[in-house]
Amino acid sequence: xxxxxxxxxxxxxxxxxxxxxxxxxxxxxxxxxxxxxxxxxxxxxxxxxxxxxxxxxxxxxxxxxxxxxxxxxxxxxxxxxxxxxxxxxxxxxxxxxxxxxxxxxxxxxxxxxxxxxxxxxxxxxxxxxxxxxxxxxxxxxxxxxxxxxxxxxxxxxxxxxxxxxxxxxxxxxxxxxxxxxxxxxxxxxxxxxxxxxxxxxxxxxxxxxxxxxxxxxxxxxxxxxxxxxxxxxxxxxxxxxxxxxxxxxxxxxxxxxxxxxx
Amino acid sequence: xxxxxxxxxxxxxxxxxxxxxxxxxxxxxxxxxxxxxxxxxxxxxxxxxxxxxxxxxxxxxxxxxxxxxxxxxxxxxxxxxxxxxxxxxxxxxxxxxxxxxxxxxxxxxxxxxxxxxxxxxxxxxxxxxxxxxxxxxxxxxxxxxxxxxxxxxxxxxxxxxxxxxxxxxxxxxxxxxxxxxxxxxxxxxxxxxxxxxxxxxxxxxxxxxxxxxxxxxxxxxxxxxxxxxxxxxxxxxxxxxxxxxxxxxxxxxxxxxxxxxxxxxxxxxxxxxxxxxxxxxxxxxxxxxxxxxxxxxxxxxxxxxxxxxxxxxxxxxxxxxxxxxxxxxxxxxxxxxxxxxxxxxxxxxxxxxxxxxxxxxxxxxxxxxxxxxxxxxxxxxxxxxxxxxxxxxxxxxxx
Ligand SMILES: Cc1cc2nc3c(=O)[nH]c(=O)nc-3n(C[C@H](O)[C@H](O)[C@H](O)COP(=O)(O)OP(=O)(O)OC[C@H]3O[C@@H](n4cnc5c(N)ncnc54)[C@H](O)[C@@H]3O)c2cc1C
Ligand SMILES: Nc1ncnc2c1ncn2[C@@H]1O[C@H](COP(=O)(O)O)[C@@H](O)[C@H]1O
Numbered sequence: 177x178x179x180x181x182x183x184x185x186x187x188x189x190x191x192x193x194x195x196x197x198x199x200x201x202x203x204x205x206x207x208x209x210x211x212x213x214x215x216x217x218x219x220x221x222x223x224x225x226x227x228x229x230x231x232x233x234x235x236x237x238x239x240x241x242x243x244x245x246x247x248x249x250x251x252x253x254x255x256x257x258x259x260x261x262x263x264x265x266x267x268x269x270x271x272x273x274x275x276x277x278x279x280x281x282x283x284x285x286x287x288x289x290x291x292x293x294x295x296x297x298x299x300x301x302x303x304x305x306x307x308x309x310x311x312x313x314x315x316x317x318x319x320x321x322x323x324x325x326x327x328x329x330x331x332x333x334x335x336x337x338x339x340x341x342x343x344x345x346x347x348x349x350x351x352x353x354x355x356x357x358x359x360x361x362x363x364x365x366x367x368x369x370x371x372x373x374x375x376x377x378x379x380x381x382x383x384x385x386x387x388x389x390x391x392x393x394x395x396x397x398x399x400x401x402x403x404x405x406x407x408x409x410x411x412x413x414x415x416x417x418x419x420x421x422x423x424x425x426x427x428x429x430x431x432x433x434x435x436x437x438x
Numbered sequence: 439x440x441x442x443x444x445x446x447x448x449x450x451x452x453x454x455x456x457x458x459x460x461x462x463x464x465x466x467x468x469x470x471x472x473x474x475x476x477x478x479x480x481x482x483x484x485x486x487x488x489x490x491x492x493x494x495x496x497x498x499x500x501x502x503x504x505x506x507x508x509x510x511x512x513x514x515x516x517x518x519x520x521x522x523x524x525x526x527x528x529x530x531x532x533x534x535x536x537x538x539x540x541x542x543x544x545x546x547x548x549x550x551x552x553x554x555x556x557x558x559x560x561x562x563x564x565x566x567x568x569x570x571x572x573x574x575x576x577x578x579x580x581x582x583x584x585x586x587x588x589x590x591x592x593x594x595x596x597x598x599x600x601x602x603x604x605x606x607x608x609x610x611x612x613x614x615x616x617x618x619x620x621x622x623x624x625x626x627x628x629x630x631x632x633x634x635x636x637x638x639x640x641x642x643x644x645x646x647x648x649x650x651x652x653x654x655x656x657x658x659x660x661x662x663x664x665x666x667x668x669x670x671x672x673x674x675x676x677x678x679x680x681x682x683x684x685x686x687x688x689x690x691x692x693x694x695x696x697x698x699x700x701x702x703x704x705x706x707x708x709x710x711x712x713x714x715x716x717x718x719x720x721x722x723x724x725x726x727x728x729x730x731x732x733x734x735x736x737x738x739x740x741x742x743x744x745x746x747x748x749x750x751x752x753x754x755x756x757x758x759x760x761x762x763x764x765x766x767x768x769x770x771x772x773x774x775x776x777x778x779x780x781x782x783x784x785x786x787x788x789x790x791x792x793x794x795x796x797x798x799x800x801x802x803x804x805x806x807x808x809x810x811x812x813x814x815x816x817x818x819x820x821x822x823x824x825x826x827x828x829x830x831x832x833x834x835x836x837x
Contacts, residue, residue: 399623
């Protein structure tokens with residue numbers, strides 16, 4: 177089995193806050209991490225490798241410093257890593273990103289399975305995984321919470337839905353996007369950490385990928401961000417004070433007035 | 439690159455006002471003047487901030503051939519034959535957008551035995567309904583749904599396509615957008631029209647809800663967006679409203695789907711489902727022990743509410759993941775959301791802050807949940823919640 181895992185380096189959104197006065201993002205001290213959902217994708221790839229043998233290749237598109245996330249993935253057990261990096265890739269929306277990643281995957285070579293996270297926590301779009309699959313003309317299943325079986329060129333999975341789950345079967349090669357329930361990621365091994373330091377990582381740009389310069393980065397993006405602003409404060413908050421009995425009495429009174437309770 | 443933000447270095451005073459407002463780290467100081475690097479997305483935040491108007495952000499031009507696309511289309515999602523609420527919300531919003539643009543509103547309906555529902559879409563504002571009714575669309579697969587919707591869009595050429603940002607919408611709409619070769623904005627919470635440029639302004643939260651971004655798709659058509667459920671309001675039904683129903687024939691023999699749906703498993707753990715509830719009572723780690731979660735269930739029962747949970751409570755194993763609200767759980771926007779013993783971590787807030795009325799009960803007056811609350815109650819949940827149950831029960835007795 178050759179499994180390709182797409183990982184993205186993102187700012188740790190837990191630490192991203194808005195400055196109350198200037199309404200700007202406070203970025204000082206915000207670390208870069210591997211997108212949390214991609215850690216589940218990586219873990220699932222490693223588990224499949226542990227069971228069936230083969231190799232796991234991690235792939236990312238990002239600035240040169242994204243290499244550190246690839247090395248981190250190697251420390252967990254990934255065998256090979258590829259960095260898609262080019263100044264021309266900057267400013268890509270999901271359309272250009274999935275094009276570039278699909279080009280990168282074609283360059284990596286034949287594969288059985290591509291794993292992505294459900295979404296990246298910076299953009300929260302969940303569009304890149306399906307986009308890659310469509311460009312590679314392979315089937316995909318989103319929100320995978322369990323892989324039931326792999327064999328005979330087929331994979332059977334459970335897909336988390338709003339009101340339960342679906343069981344599906346699809347042919348390989350395929351792409352899956354995974355949710356948190358799928359596994360508990362392992363910790364990096366000492367051997368992995370050693371290898372992460374020395375492993376050679378291929379870096380490909382537009383030329384190496386034979387990509388269409390019109391389709392990558394900002395230039396190749398169909399959508400454009402035209403404005404960014406802080407989330408509106410919803411409504412004025414009212415404190416309800418007093419003893420618990422008084423507090424509850426007041427609250428229920430207000431909710432009744434608003435016709436929220438009878 | 440033709441599209442680039444430019445800084446007039448003669449005008450720039452080096453005041454650095456633009457640096458902190460850039461959400462993308464795209465501005466740097468070079469030799470005492472601001473300069474743009476390639477992280478720039480043309481968002482224009484810097485230009486608004488610059489006190490001397492030294493920053494120019496290019497205006498995006500519309501692509502060729504966009505006049506050939508006209509009308510607004512919504513995807514009318516159904517699950518197990520029942521039209522989802524989000525479809526009605528989209529019809530209402532879609533009607534508003536179509537009226538602003540002075541064009542018609544259509545709906546795309548896919549499923550098995552769904553033709554009878556087409557009229558309900560017309561009564562809710564659609565002028566035209568495209569229907570593909572076939573047994574193989576009974577359950578949802580990306581391939582078949584994607585194939586059908588792509589064909590509908592290619593034949594009817596709407597300028598705007600909206601779908602719910604649900605498990606289904608967020609799964610197959612990216613496929614459709616890629617097939618058609620247009621842009622797609624995920625999980626929008628606000629939509630409006632720039633009438634001058636005839637562009638759809640799509641606003642959505644990003645960075646875990648810490649910022650809002652307005653996104654346009656200037657060159658490609660249709661402009662596509664998935665829209666968060668429960669954020670747009672439903673309209674009034676107009677019984678007897680007339681419209682056109684257009685059944686579409688698909689050559690099923692030529693489709694050779696690679697994936698197959700084996701089973702649909704509904705997991706309704708409580709009486710009321712989170713996504714559809716008007717009232718949600720959510721418990722967090724402040725409940726301290728699994729057995730105390732019974733308080734949340736009891737309060738929910740009194741209010742006819744669904745039960746939600748923070749990730750803290752889910753990770754502690756007190757309740758199943760199906761109840762989790764937040765970034766990694768469900769996004770909800772009920773009329774009333776009561777958060778009990780929930781600190782209000784940003785990942786939780788993004789999943790519930792668009793609720794109409796939010797009540798927070800927490801012993802820590804500095805808990806961030808109070809930042810989004812309409813009513814804040816500082817106190818011990820073990821005193822307040824039982825009292826609420828008691829008073830609610832007493833009211834029931836009086837009624
Ligand atoms: C990538 C990522 C995704 C995440 N996704 C989600 C998500 O989808 N949903 C989510 O909820 N979280 C999510 N989290 C976790 C989130 O950061 C918080 O850890 C979590 O929401 C905390 O849960 P809590 O508020 O129940 O617990 P705590 O933060 O421990 O808060 C408990 C609160 O209870 C109060 N309290 C204690 N005792 C009492 C009492 N007797 N009476 C009244 N109040 C009391 C305390 O003051 C405190 O504010 C995510 C985190 C990450 C990193
Ligand atoms: N720049 C990137 N490099 C590698 N993988 C990515 C990148 N962007 C997105 N992905 C993958 O696509 C998934 C969905 O991302 P998104 O559509 O941005 O929410 C992520 O969880 C990753 O697996």
